[in-house]
Amino acid sequence: KLGFGFHGVVVGNALNAASLRGWSGKLGWEANALYGKLEVSPKGGSSRKTDAFGLELKGLYTLVSRSNSQLYAGAKFAYIDAKEDLSGDLKAKVYQPGILVGSEFCIPQLPEVRFDFEVGYNYAWTNNINKVDLKAHGVNVGLGIHYNF
Numbered sequence: 293k294l295g296f297g298f299h300g301v302v303v304g305n306a307l308n309a310a311s312l313r314g315w316s317g318k319l320g321w322e323a324n325a326l327y328g329k330l331e332v333s334p335k336g337g338s339s340r341k342t343d344a345f346g347l348e349l350k351g352l353y354t355l356v357s358r359s360n361s362q363l364y365a366g367a368k369f370a371y372i373d374a375k376e377d378l379s380g381d382l383k384a385k386v387y388q389p390g391i392l393v394g395s396e397f398c399i400p401q402l403p404e405v406r407f408d409f410e411v412g413y414n415y416a417w418t419n420n421i422n423k424v425d426l427k428a429h430g431v432n433v434g435l436g437i438h439y440n441f
Contacts, residue, residue, distance in 0.1 A: 295438030320352035346372030361397035390414035
């Protein structure tokens with residue numbers, strides 16, 4: 293199965309994504325083109341949101357499979373490029389590995405449209421640690437919808 297759709301984080305750092313997801317047996321993958329806002333603060337300054345663009349890759353493994361749903365676990369890695377809107381001095385390349393568990397399901401009358409719900413933990417580090425306090429790690433919750441071809 294191959295699906296194209298949307299994946300967004302609803303709790304945690306709100307990075308939304310155009311998403312491509314595929315399954316072959318118990319193994320799956322997902323590639324996301326990310327966009328959103330990250331909360332950063334210059335050392336000693338007030339926090340603010342910055343534009344963030346990135347790419348996220350996930351490896352997924354099915355734990356339980358049913359006719360209209362599946363439970364899965366996985367690992368992910370994201371690369372995010374963040375820069376402040378107004379001044380160019382607040383640039384950061386963010387590396388973000390993580391783990392997740394999720395569920396994917398469909399309505400039986402519409403099996404080509406699949407919904408997913410994920411809970412995970414991300415750790416983040418940046419190349420600009422001397423200038424920026426980054427708040428991009430922690431627990432997150434994501435929702436997605438994909439149309440399978």
